[in-house]
Amino acid sequence: xxxxxxxxxxxxxxxxxxxxAWHRWHYRSxxxxxxxxxxxxxxxxxxxxxxxxxGLTKKRQRFWFTxxxxxxxxxxxxxxxxxxxxxxxxxxxxMWLPMPTxxxxxxxxxxxxxxxxxxxxxxxxxxxxxxxxxxxxxxSDKPGRVRLAATIRDPLVKVDELPPSTELLKxxxxxxxxxxxxxxxxxxxxxxxxxxxxxxxxxxxxxALIVGLAPQPVALxxxxxxxxxxxxxxxxxxxxxxxxxxxxxGLLDDLVALMTDRMGVCRMASARNxxxxxxxxxxxxxxxxxxxxxxxxxxxDKSEKDEIAKTSTALLRVAQLGRAFGIYLxxxxxxxxxxxxxxxxALRAQCSGRICxxxxxxxTATMTLGDLDPAALDSARAIAAETxxxxxxxxxxxxxxxxxxxxxxxxxAEHAAHTYADHAPPWADVMAAQPHxxxxxxxx
Numbered sequence: 001x002x003x004x005x006x007x008x009x010x011x012x013x014x015x016x017x018x019x020x021a022w023h024r025w026h027y028r029s030x031x032x033x034x035x036x037x038x039x040x041x042x043x044x045x046x047x048x049x050x051x052x053x054x055g056l057t058k059k060r061q062r063f064w065f066t067x068x069x070x071x072x073x074x075x076x077x078x079x080x081x082x083x084x085x086x087x088x089x090x091x092x093x094x095m096w097l098p099m100p101t102x103x104x105x106x107x108x109x110x111x112x113x114x115x116x117x118x119x120x121x122x123x124x125x126x127x128x129x130x131x132x133x134x135x136x137x138x139x140s141d142k143p144g145r146v147r148l149a150a151t152i153r154d155p156l157v158k159v160d161e162l163p164p165s166t167e168l169l170k171x172x173x174x175x176x177x178x179x180x181x182x183x184x185x186x187x188x189x190x191x192x193x194x195x196x197x198x199x200x201x202x203x204x205x206x207x208a209l210i211v212g213l214a215p216q217p218v219a220l221x222x223x224x225x226x227x228x229x230x231x232x233x234x235x236x237x238x239x240x241x242x243x244x245x246x247x248x249x250g251l252l253d254d255l256v257a258l259m260t261d262r263m264g265v266c267r268m269a270s271a272r273n274x275x276x277x278x279x280x281x282x283x284x285x286x287x288x289x290x291x292x293x294x295x296x297x298x299x300x301d302k303s304e305k306d307e308i309a310k311t312s313t314a315l316l317r318v319a320q321l322g323r324a325f326g327i328y329l330x331x332x333x334x335x336x337x338x339x340x341x342x343x344x345x346a347l348r349a350q351c352s353g354r355i356c357x358x359x360x361x362x363x364t365a366t367m368t369l370g371d372l373d374p375a376a377l378d379s380a381r382a383i384a385a386e387t388x389x390x391x392x393x394x395x396x397x398x399x400x401x402x403x404x405x406x407x408x409x410x411x412x413a414e415h416a417a418h419t420y421a422d423h424a425p426p427w428a429d430v431m432a433a434q435p436h437x438x439x440x441x442x443x444x
Contacts, residue, residue: 036100051092054123103179104151156404171212174405189353190323196357201389207413214420225295236421252314262325273324285326293333297340312343319350354394358383376400
């Protein structure tokens with residue numbers, strides 16, 4: 001008997017070791033074959049209790065056989081009878097079969113009367129704790145349907161290396177909490193606002209953009225209000241670099257003049273933007289990287305008021321009109337608040353792309369994300385200092401996500417700047433007058 005027991009224990013130990021090795025070395029197949037079926041059965045089996053505990057059920061009247069006490073027999077036994085009558089029961093939302101994803105699972109629910117997706121988003125944390133998962137995100141693609149996307153473990157703990165960019169003005173800079181790529185696409189979202197405290201990952205994101213855009217046929221322009229210490233190492237790939245407020249003002253005047261010139265070219269060719277121009281007439285796109293945005297608006301005394309107003313107006317004009325003419329903004333700053341003046345608020349309204357790293361004051365988070373979703377604001381304030389690169393991102397699909405950028409060192413960005421230095425068009429060539437008459441094929 002003892003030999004059989006030892007044999008059974010040995011088999012169980014071997015199975016456990018095999019499952020552990022399977023889970024450790026090929027988690028994806030282990031999750032699909034073992035983990036997900038167990039999780040799907042658990043979710044379906046516990047959905048009624050979880051919905052009731054989270055307040056997602058509704059009282060409905062149902063006909064049901066109920067037990068009604070009758071007379072007491074002489075033996076002391078209570079005689080009962082079953083009666084068919086209407087009673088109030090808790091009805092849970094209908095749940096479809098869960099489907100596996102790379103980092104968890106998703107399931108579609110039918111909402112009950114009077115429910116909206118926000119009712120499910122409010123209890124997302126409760127749902128995550130009830131099922132023992134890392135997080136649950138709530139989306140809705142059609143009325144009456146809610147999709148729950150659960151992640152088993154945090155995909156932002158470890159991110160991959162920066163992949164090469166294959167499309168113009170599009171860079172994959174990190175990973176979303178859903179496991180999908182975090183993409184900065186200037187054609188879709190032309191202007192971005194990136195806020196973050198020191199050591200939060202803000203500069204690392206700028207490095208990732210420089211590495212991704214360096215091989216592309218674009219002109220990079222730097223506004224470095226730290227005296228040039230941030231962008232000077234990348235000067236070989238930059239077409240222009242301004243390191244003081246005066247230089248920034250002159251460079252902004254150039255951008256406004258460039259934009260005005262391209263307006264005339266598009267008007268001449270009956271095009272609404274540069275991408276509708278024929279390739280022979282299409283000018284090079286310009287990506288403007290601004291570091292320490294607040295320095296453009298800070299005023300020590302009234303003598304600087306006119307200079308700040310001029311700079312603010314020029315930057316706002318670029319943000320309002322630059323997209324159609326191939327000029328894109330990526331503005332970074334530690335402190336972005338309404339106390340800097342109305343120019344910052346107006347600029348924020350033009351930046352549909354929002355990125356908020358860990359910040360030191362709530363107003364910066366409010367300024368960056370406050371008009372999007374209060375839940376995004378709460379999530380931004382919860383970013384820990386031990387997780388550099390983690391940020392709240394307003395994505396291109398209208399949702400917000402936690403994301404983390406790939407780590408790109410200054411040495412890697414500097415190497416990319418020197419490697420692709422020949423891709424940087426001289427600023428004089430970028431500013432050169434555009435053709436004022438269309439080619440013969442266009443004239444005809």
